Amino acid sequence: MKIAVCLKRVPDTESRFTIAPDRVSVDTAGLKFDMSDFDGYALELALRLNEQQGGGPGEIVVLSLGPEGTQETLRKALSMGADRGIHLACEVVPFDGLAIAEALAAELGAGGQNYDLILMGRNATDTGNATVGPMTAAILGWPCVTAVSWLELKEGKGTAHRELEGFTETVEFRLPALLTIDEGIARPRLPSLKGIMAAKKKPVDSRPAALGEPRVTVQAMELPPERTGGRIVGEGPEAVPELARLLRDEAKVL
């Protein structure tokens, strides 16, 4: 199968964030960046799908949109086993999912590519929008299933599970399709030394991203108020009645 996997390079969420002087973004100086968590699951799923297929014709193309450093994320994907990379260059990744989707759709929808599947993570861990996948599919006119937690493909058709609040939904769809991938479907592998060496020889094409006009912009960025926690009610089971009293009379949550 020919599979495109869209990856986003995001700041490590373990970081301590500060607000940049422009007051509309976080300060990226000193932050570590990596592939967004859910995109890692999407890539691992693509690798497994083609491995299961066993030696047949297959290609995994990884795409990422962003500044120069985005190429590092693509290299990591290549070291995990993807075949080639496409870097859609832009100085700043827009916040608006639609502006990104327009650039991805322009690349993925260009003639003669014949992808069987386009995969991406359920959401990026920086913006938390979960919009780029279905928007890209809408622009391309492709069938789309979001937040896939289980997948089976057979003879040009697919069956997927989605986890709703308390329910599991089964969805059937036709290929080609665009899927966004939930956590847990396939834990991403670590790049092997051999993979890292091989990745150096794999091609990465860079071209300007055909970004759409953003409809949603960030007007202000703030840090959430610090929680003033840390109140120790007591030690051991003797502290329980006091805790219950506080929950009832002070916090009023009982």
Place this chain on the structure above:
Amino acid sequence: MNCLAVAELRNGALRKVSFEVVTAARRAANAAGGGEVHALLIGGPGIGGRATELGRYGADVVAVVEHPALERYNPEVFAATAAAYLRAHPFRCGFFPASAQGRDLAPRVAGALRLGLAADVVDFEVSADVLLARHPVYIGKAMATLRLAGSPALVSLRPGAIGPVEAPAAMRVERTEPALDPGAARVAVTDLAERAAAKLDLGEAPIIVSGGRGLKAAANFRLVEELAAAFGNAAVGATRAVTDDGWRPATDQIGQTGRLVSPQLYVAVGISGAIQHLAGMRTSKVIVAINRDKDAPIMKLADYAIVGDLFEIVPRLTEEIRKVRAGQ
């Protein structure tokens, strides 16, 4: 100007998020100089009977779309129908729930109409030409204020962020047709199965009792379940370490890669407070931690903490909560 709210059903019943989006649309219509609230209700035959419930929260018009093939969600038909309704009426805003279904539906509609969507919004302000929306970013470590210019501005609302407020309206029902033949859809929901032990969903429960590695073994989750049962309105959550080990199903995971929750009360049992877990629950209104290590990160976040052996403390707390509940 008028505003639209897209209602959500599960097994033929309106979900609470439906009343929340109607409340939001009412608020937005009032702020945008007054106007009607339309609620779009798509479902199987007879679903129009639910319209009065939406009227109670301020829907002036309930646009009912009934079709035998739409008893379950159908992403392409729902999206085409919502997009057609937004095209046919001049709305100032359109509100969707940021539920699992709404987060699938809203970007499809926004993509089809090439409209801006502020997703997973916890609060908003609307004027005649600008909508400002608050949306947590970087897994809740920062808060963005988003700006959408022009109409209609589309918003998906985080469940529970804006509580439903009754505002009875003289509601009228208008019937309309699906904008796409369900038989022509390329994606179909073929089954909807209730997961075992999912009595109260993590996103809707006012109280969550969550367990971590400190419980030492899967069987000890019984303590967490008993405490949740004593509250009577609590759901059970878990850390990633616990779901990775198979003590609990993956769907119970609260954290960066699991569910993001903000209940009234979050009780963390034997949870040290890894950043990835805190990301999923730090917006809870009140946090209680029970942990033997007074220096664990969760203890610094907690409003109330007890230091000690959870195997002694939790059963005692369960007993105490039973007493409180018995007196209510």
